[in-house]
Amino acid sequence: MSANLSERDLLALRRSYIFSDMDDGQFHEIMRHAAPVEIAGGQLLFGQGDPVAAFYWVGEGLIRLFRSSPQGDEKVIELIGPGRFFAEAALFMGGRFPVNAAAQVNSRLVAVDGASFKAWLAQDASRCFRLLAGMSARMHKLVNEIDSLTLMKGTDRLLQYLLDHSEPDDSGQTVVELEAPKQVIASRIGVKPETLSRLLHKLADLGYVEVKDNRIVIRDEDKLREAGLD
Amino acid sequence: MSANLSERDLLALRRSYIFSDMDDGQFHEIMRHAAPVEIAGGQLLFGQGDPVAAFYWVGEGLIRLFRSSPQGDEKVIELIGPGRFFAEAALFMGGRFPVNAAAQVNSRLVAVDGASFKAWLAQDASRCFRLLAGMSARMHKLVNEIDSLTLMKGTDRLLQYLLDHSEPDDSGQTVVELEAPKQVIASRIGVKPETLSRLLHKLADLGYVEVKDNRIVIRDEDKLREAGLD
DNA sequence: CGGCAGTTTGAGCACGATCAAGCACAGTGG
DNA sequence: CCACTGTGCTTGATCGTGCTCAAACTGCCG
Numbered sequence: 001m002s003a004n005l006s007e008r009d010l011l012a013l014r015r016s017y018i019f020s021d022m023d024d025g026q027f028h029e030i031m032r033h034a035a036p037v038e039i040a041g042g043q044l045l046f047g048q049g050d051p052v053a054a055f056y057w058v059g060e061g062l063i064r065l066f067r068s069s070p071q072g073d074e075k076v077i078e079l080i081g082p083g084r085f086f087a088e089a090a091l092f093m094g095g096r097f098p099v100n101a102a103a104q105v106n107s108r109l110v111a112v113d114g115a116s117f118k119a120w121l122a123q124d125a126s127r128c129f130r131l132l133a134g135m136s137a138r139m140h141k142l143v144n145e146i147d148s149l150t151l152m153k154g155t156d157r158l159l160q161y162l163l164d165h166s167e168p169d170d171s172g173q174t175v176v177e178l179e180a181p182k183q184v185i186a187s188r189i190g191v192k193p194e195t196l197s198r199l200l201h202k203l204a205d206l207g208y209v210e211v212k213d214n215r216i217v218i219r220d221e222d223k224l225r226e227a228g229l230d
Numbered sequence: 231m232s233a234n235l236s237e238r239d240l241l242a243l244r245r246s247y248i249f250s251d252m253d254d255g256q257f258h259e260i261m262r263h264a265a266p267v268e269i270a271g272g273q274l275l276f277g278q279g280d281p282v283a284a285f286y287w288v289g290e291g292l293i294r295l296f297r298s299s300p301q302g303d304e305k306v307i308e309l310i311g312p313g314r315f316f317a318e319a320a321l322f323m324g325g326r327f328p329v330n331a332a333a334q335v336n337s338r339l340v341a342v343d344g345a346s347f348k349a350w351l352a353q354d355a356s357r358c359f360r361l362l363a364g365m366s367a368r369m370h371k372l373v374n375e376i377d378s379l380t381l382m383k384g385t386d387r388l389l390q391y392l393l394d395h396s397e398p399d400d401s402g403q404t405v406v407e408l409e410a411p412k413q414v415i416a417s418r419i420g421v422k423p424e425t426l427s428r429l430l431h432k433l434a435d436l437g438y439v440e441v442k443d444n445r446i447v448i449r450d451e452d453k454l455r456e457a458g459l460d
Numbered sequence: 461c462g463g464c465a466g467t468t469t470g471a472g473c474a475c476g477a478t479c480a481a482g483c484a485c486a487g488t489g490g
Numbered sequence: 491c492c493a494c495t496g497t498g499c500t501t502g503a504t505c506g507t508g509c510t511c512a513a514a515c516t517g518c519c520g
Binding site: 067069073075077089090091092093094098099118121122123124125126127128129131132133135136137138139140142143144145146147149150151152190 | 299303307319328351353354357362366369370375376377379381
């Protein structure tokens with residue numbers, strides 16, 4: 001691998017949870033084993049079961065991690081946006097990716113060579129601790145996911161998703177900009193596209209939200225938060 | 231903590247994935263910070279949100295890791311039997327347990343002090359690698375769990391559970407001994423107890439299995455494995 | 461014997477899936 | 491420029507899995 005990484009990406013990686021707090025020498029040493037990757041929207045980056053050669057950091061774009069069933073249905077496990085890593089855990093998992101990864105839109109990634117990274121990790125236990133913490137956090141999210149898939153209904157999961165992704169707008173409103181097409185969001189929250197459509201409509205009818213394409217305005221955040229809904 | 235651990239448990243721990251391949255000195259050093267824990271069936275070991283002081287190894291018995299909903303329903307995330315660790319990951323997760331843990335039956339555990347363990351880990355990166363591998367494996371299982379909760383129906387999950395837990399019998403039959411009461415297994419596979427009862431009955435009617443209390447004899451393993459069921 | 465927990469069985473219902481049609485919009489080619 | 495096509499989303503009608511509520515049954519223990 002060579003180091004054709006942009007200055008901007010190097011800076012961002014430098015501040016990431018894995019590589020922060022280290023001197024320039026160390027950082028450039030590991031970046032010698034990192035390479036930029038451009039991938040077009042819709043393309044598969046790797047498939048479940050593929051051998052693991054590297055892990056990735058997202059500079060720009062959106063990566064969809066998903067499982068697919070023999071029947072062709074797919075379940076979106078996670079959507080990975082700019083500034084985040086994915087597949088670090090796979091390095092330690094027997095050499096095979098446990099999920100598929102595809103670009104949702106044109107994306108710019110950085111691939112960090114797995115073997116080099118492991119060698120670099122092995123030099124200092126404190127480096128491992130960051131990784132352990134990152135993996136723990138991800139495990140926690142997975143447990144939450146299992147929790148909400150079993151203990152909650154579709155509506156509740158949608159509400160949770162909306163509240164998790166809501167942000168104050170420049171005009172002072174609380175807004176969710178859907179990061180991907182509705183069908184992908186549907187899979188993410190564990191319902192079919194038709195159902196998501198109906199759920200959004202229901203919330204709109206009840207006056208809780210306003211839906212306009214990918215933009216969802218939250219009318220009454222507190223009411224949503226308490227709502228067990230009917 | 232003091233070291234009142236039984237010789238048998240020490241030996242077993244010595245061979246566990248975390249502590250194998252190390253000399254006696256190292257091992258006894260860390261075991262000075264381990265303590266035996268006896269817990270009666272039904273008792274709560276720790277609750278979700280409790281501060282993490284230690285992680286555990288099961289010598290004998292069965293521990294139920296679960297989440298509970300505001301409505302009082304609970305979802306069993308995992309059942310941990312003899313020879314396995316749990317809550318190692320929680321050490322790195324901001325100091326709070328992400329799930330509840332209760333003894334399913336009277337159990338004998340070993341609690342390993344978290345702070346001491348982390349200090350011990352920090353001395354050598356290769357120790358971290360074992361832990362990373364263990365956590366990766368657990369993450370993989372969680373992803374599988376999400377997968378089957380969304381992509382499969384109750385019957386399929388039951389079949390998967392049965393096949394995963396089946397063992398050859400002394401009399402040559404393939405048998406599953408349910409490790410816990412049916413209601414717990416039901417929660418584990420993501421259905422209500424009533425539903426599990428009906429599903430088992432259906433499989434029995436179809437001639438795939440024979441159910442007698444906690445003992446399930448698998449009639450035709452291959453047929454089960456292929457069966458998408460009707 | 462009565463009480464209790466775990467399990468089973470039954471009847472009805474609700475959530476969400478499925479199947480199918482229709483709509484809006486963008487890109488393409490005649 | 492306008493049909494033609496494809497894609498994403500919506501809407502409607504129907505169906506099925508699994509939940510809810512309720513009652514009865516079992517084995518177990520006081």
